[in-house]
Amino acid sequence: MIASRKAVGQPKGRPTQDDYQMLAAFRLTLRRYHGFSELAALQEGLKPQQHQALLSIKALSAKTPPSVGDVAEQLLIRPHSAVELINRLGRMGLVKRLKDPDDGRKVRIALTALAEEKLAVLSATHLNELNSLRPLLMKLLRNIQP
Structure with a gap:
């Protein structure tokens, strides 16, 4: 969930030129990572x-497969949009629907073996990229003044 300005709090004083430079560098680094992530997904056919x-x-499947609502919440999309996304993933052979053992009206979503393999490749690639960005991100985060 996106934090509101009130929850984050107001900055103390006016931002300095260093603050602006740090914010710009941080955003650029995040945008580069985002671009990397999009390209990596496309290269895996996603x-x-x-x-x-x-x-x-x-990530949500640690204890039990997530519901459509859980997926929608994680992706910050409406449940009906999550249903369409899950339908497309199902047609691609990447997810399957399961009945909730406790509530027959609820549908749970699980990854197929194909999805597990694609996700393992993508996650390893993403972890390597994050590891390479870690020093820069840590430096930028350390420079944030309280």
Whole structure:
């Protein structure tokens, strides 16, 4: 969920030139990572949002497969948009629907073996990229003045 200005708090005083430079560098680094992520997904035959959905489903599946609503919440999209996305992933053979054992009306989403393989490749690539960006991100974050 996106934090509101009130939740984040007001900055103390006026930003300095160093603050502006740090913010610009941080945004550029995030945008480059985002661009890297989109290209990596496309190279695996996935649209970026499909990759994000698979990653969310995997992350949420630690205890039980997530519901469509859980996926929608993680992707910051409406449930009906998540249904369409999950339908496309299903047609691609990447997800399957499961009945909730406790509530037969609820549908759970699980990854297929094909999705697990694609996601493992993408996640390893993303972790390597983050590892290479770590020193720069840490430097930028350390430079944020409270």
